[in-house]
Amino acid sequence: MTGHAPNARSAPPEREIRSILVVGAGLAGFGTVRALREHSFAGHVTLLGAEGIAPYDRPPLSKELLARTTPEWLAEDRRFDLDAAVDDLRLGEPAIALTVSDTSAEVTSSAGTYRADAVVLACGARARRPAGWESALTLHTAADADALRAALGTSGHLVCIGAGWIGGELAGVARAAGHQVTVIEAGLAPLAGVLGDLVGGRLGPWYDALDITLVLGTPVAEVIDGRVLLGDRRAVRGDVVVAAVGARPATDWLVGTVPLTPSGSIQVDGGYRVLDLPPHVIAVGDCADRLSARHGWVPGGHWDAALRGPEVAVRTLLGVSDAHADLRADLAPYVFSSQLGHELTLTGLPRRGDHVVLREGQPGWAALYFAPEPRRGPRELRAVLTVDRPRDVAAARRMFRGAALPIASPRIAADAARDLRDALSQ
Ligand SMILES: Cc1cc2nc3c(=O)[nH]c(=O)nc-3n(C[C@H](O)[C@H](O)[C@H](O)COP(=O)(O)OP(=O)(O)OC[C@H]3O[C@@H](n4cnc5c(N)ncnc54)[C@H](O)[C@@H]3O)c2cc1C
Numbered sequence: 001m002t003g004h005a006p007n008a009r010s011a012p013p014e015r016e017i018r019s020i021l022v023v024g025a026g027l028a029g030f031g032t033v034r035a036l037r038e039h040s041f042a043g044h045v046t047l048l049g050a051e052g053i054a055p056y057d058r059p060p061l062s063k064e065l066l067a068r069t070t071p072e073w074l075a076e077d078r079r080f081d082l083d084a085a086v087d088d089l090r091l092g093e094p095a096i097a098l099t100v101s102d103t104s105a106e107v108t109s110s111a112g113t114y115r116a117d118a119v120v121l122a123c124g125a126r127a128r129r130p131a132g133w134e135s136a137l138t139l140h141t142a143a144d145a146d147a148l149r150a151a152l153g154t155s156g157h158l159v160c161i162g163a164g165w166i167g168g169e170l171a172g173v174a175r176a177a178g179h180q181v182t183v184i185e186a187g188l189a190p191l192a193g194v195l196g197d198l199v200g201g202r203l204g205p206w207y208d209a210l211d212i213t214l215v216l217g218t219p220v221a222e223v224i225d226g227r228v229l230l231g232d233r234r235a236v237r238g239d240v241v242v243a244a245v246g247a248r249p250a251t252d253w254l255v256g257t258v259p260l261t262p263s264g265s266i267q268v269d270g271g272y273r274v275l276d277l278p279p280h281v282i283a284v285g286d287c288a289d290r291l292s293a294r295h296g297w298v299p300g301g302h303w304d305a306a307l308r309g310p311e312v313a314v315r316t317l318l319g320v321s322d323a324h325a326d327l328r329a330d331l332a333p334y335v336f337s338s339q340l341g342h343e344l345t346l347t348g349l350p351r352r353g354d355h356v357v358l359r360e361g362q363p364g365w366a367a368l369y370f371a372p373e374p375r376r377g378p379r380e381l382r383a384v385l386t387v388d389r390p391r392d393v394a395a396a397r398r399m400f401r402g403a404a405l406p407i408a409s410p411r412i413a414a415d416a417a418r419d420l421r422d423a424l425s426q
Contacts, residue, residue, distance in 0.1 A: 017117040018043040021107055023095045024122035025049025028285025030074045031310035032120050037085045044087045046114050052092030061145045062169040063338050066177045071142045098257045118280035125247035125286040133223040136243040151240045159228050159238030161220050163190035167244035168339035171212050181212045186219040199367045206340040249287040265289040271316035284309040292330050295349050304334040332400035347396040348383030361416025364388030368413050378425045381408040395420040
């Protein structure tokens with residue numbers, strides 16, 4: 001069992017909240033405004049963004065990089081009038097400082113200072129670009145996507161550093177458009193940092209099948225004008241070099257005010273309240289690590305949490321009490337990806353050293369991550385990866401809805417002819 005604090009219950013706020021400041025106009029910031037108004041919050045809402053454009057969805061930036069030249073606007077897609085919902089909408093005004101008192105919060109932006117009864121930090125993340133890689137492009141924003149499209153042109157050789165979620169998607173899309181593609185990965189397999197070497201190793205042949213050069217176990221030392229210098233002194237030259245080595249929370253501006261983890265995340269409880277700060281300071285989306293009663297610390301970084309987290313965060317903030325919703329509020333981590341001709345979902349959180357059981361059968365396959373135990377028999381199931389296997393996706397998500405991790409039989413789970421949920425212990 002993961003012995004963590006139970007999810008915080010929604011309790012009525014000690015004082016009425018009349019004004020709310022939302023920092024970050026991405027998916028989580030947009031969803032926060034929407035949830036506030038759906039819960040009939042009639043007070044004043046300010047939304048600060050940094051990109052100077054309306055909120056949009058990021059997953060299409062990689063999956064449809066070359067097919068789609070305008071962002072997928074959230075207001076259109078979700079049919080929600082953001083302009084009407086926000087009293088003070090400032091999309092190109094990044095916050096630079098936060099001050100928190102017992103009863104309010106004050107945010108200073110590049111253009112002014114705003115005070116409110118509560119603040120929601122939804123400032124997301126930024127693509128990582130290590131020192132010495134300054135000439136590499138990244139893919140996190142709509143502007144990045146524009147720059148990358150322009151740089152690739154019609155025939156450029158793409159060198160992608162990192163075979164993670166975004167590296168795999170980008171490599172596949174560029175290759176499908178006829179580009180020569182080389183992917184350089186420090187780990188021993190694609191996505192090994194998340195899925196482990198054994199399961200990640202099953203993804204390697206996908207690159208071969210598309211004639212993408214995959215260089216494994218090779219850290220990059222430096223990127224100089226299209227030349228990628230490898231740790232073993234070799235060099236790879238490309239027309240375009242992209243660093244796809246993860247993201248870091250965009251929380252530099254909070255240093256000294258909000259406690260941050262070494263990786264820059266804001267730690268929040270199950271109700272998205274920031275630990276060690278007054279309850280009117282909330283953080284949600286990619287910038288937050290949430291303490292889940294079921295999974296332990298759940299890092300931000302994935303779309304589903306930024307989509308569904310704001311509803312829970314807003315309920316906490318407004319003290320909307322719903323005992324039935326409390327259990328559902330402990331969202332299971334969920335990632336999806338379309339890459340190299342395959343559809344992946346990952347529900348739950350795999351850990352290093354987990355006992356991996358493969359579930360092979362047409363169509364596709366799945367990998368189940370069990371807590372390691374010396375004895376045979378049912379044990380805690382920590383995560384389920386599905387690959388081209390839609391029939392297991394809903395079952396996997398349902399398995400992670402209880403108060404604790406499900407207990408399941410590895411032997412039954414390995415039998416792809418049976419329903420995945422047959423593996424659950426009663
Ligand atoms: C190319 C790409 C593809 C992806 N594909 C998938 C996928 O297939 N599956 C999946 O699960 N996840 C995917 N993700 C991750 C997913 O998009 C994110 O988890 C999600 O967008 C997080 O939303 P967010 O609102 O928390 O953060 P963000 O989307 O990062 O939005 C935060 C916003 O806050 C702004 N901001 C930052 N600092 C400040 C400041 N100081 N003041 C004001 N505003 C600020 C930023 O400019 C940004 O607009 C993908 C991400 C990328 C980049």
